[in-house]
Amino acid sequence: MxxxxxxxxxxxxxxxxxxxxxxxxxxxxxxxxxxxxxxxxxxxxxxxxxxxxxxxxxxxxxxxxxxxxxxxxxxxxxxxxxxxxxxxxxxxxxxxxxxxxxxxxxxxxxxxxxxxxxxxxxxxxxxRVEETVLDLVDTAHHPREAEGWVTAACQRRLSTPKRLADALGRRKKIRWRGMVEAMLLDVADGAHSPLELRHLRRVERAHGLPTGCRQRRVAGHRVIWIDVDYPEHRLRVELDGRVGHTGEGRFRDRHRDNLATIDGHATLRYGHADVFTDPCGVAAEQARVLRSRGWTGTPRSCRPGCPVPACGQT
Structure with missing residues (x-):
């Protein structure tokens, strides 16, 4: 006993x-x-x-x-x-x-x-972890909540997109299935949070911007990680959630931005309020900077009234 x-x-x-x-x-x-x-x-x-x-x-x-x-x-x-x-x-x-x-x-x-x-x-x-994630997705009331569980499992290295996709395939019924299937492909490409997923879909893809390198590791005097990097145009986009960007984290962010500027990189920094409430405005800013740094592509409108096409005019 x-x-x-x-x-x-x-x-x-x-x-x-x-x-x-x-x-x-x-x-x-x-x-x-x-x-x-x-x-x-x-x-x-x-x-x-x-x-x-x-x-x-x-x-x-x-x-x-x-x-x-x-x-x-x-x-x-x-x-x-x-x-x-x-x-x-x-x-x-x-x-x-x-x-x-x-x-x-x-x-x-x-x-x-x-x-x-x-x-x-x-x-x-x-x-099992994968089943726990899918149980929580199935009971999520909002798609952003479902995104959070999937990305947390991958970000904390408790599971992988492949294992989650395999578990999803074994379920006959689950809420948000289409969204989760698409999201697992995005997570596999390096988007590690709902904020990064939103930027990938609603800013970059929706407006025809070039595809950035996500979670890029840059080694130098100290190793840094870049959320979205456009190395050909020397532009970096940092997506700041609530965790890791206060106190000491904020100091590291400023130090990283300063070093990037010294090396000739531009840094654009956005939070949840920017990417979730005004993705078109974020895309317009990025398009302007990309065009000023040699991008020859043409951004596109995602909806009537979208301000992005105007910013791409020469």
């Missing part, structure tokens, strides 16, 4: 305890003496005090019963796909049965494919 408890982060079910030889009287005494505490019906923590996150996950899995695994945002947090576990524990159980009664603080999902999608060895038991 000690090994079982250790493997389940200090949590055990009544059925497990009895199977290990614990009598009902001993179990009752441990609860009354507060050596153990009840978490859910028939599930106990073998210690006093607050429950750590992993213990709460195990308690939810044991309460949900045979075949249950952590899933959705809970599995994402366990695997490092996100930094916030959310307010509830998510578990998925095999679709052939139903969990009786409400479980406080737990949301139960059902999936017929669970035997194929659960990870074979990880503890607490959970879905």
């Amino acid at each position: 000690d090994d079982l408890i250790a493997g389940q982060d200090g949590v055990i079910s009544r059925a497990q305890a009895v199977a290990c030889g614990l009598t009902e009287d001993t179990l009752t005494w441990r609860l009354r003496s507060r050596r153990w505490q009840r978490v859910h019906a028939g599930v106990y923590a073998t210690f006093s005090g607050p429950l750590p996150f992993r213990a709460r996950v195990w308690a939810a899995i044991l309460r949900a019963g045979s075949g249950a695994v952590a899933s959705h945002r809970t599995a994402a947090y366990l695997d490092g796909l996100c930094d916030d576990s959310g307010p509830v524990i998510h578990v998925t159980v095999p679709g052939r049965r139903r969990v009786r009664g409400k479980i406080d603080g737990v949301r139960v999902h059902y999936a017929a494919r669970l035997p194929r999608t659960r990870h074979p060895t990880k503890s607490p038991r959970r879905t």
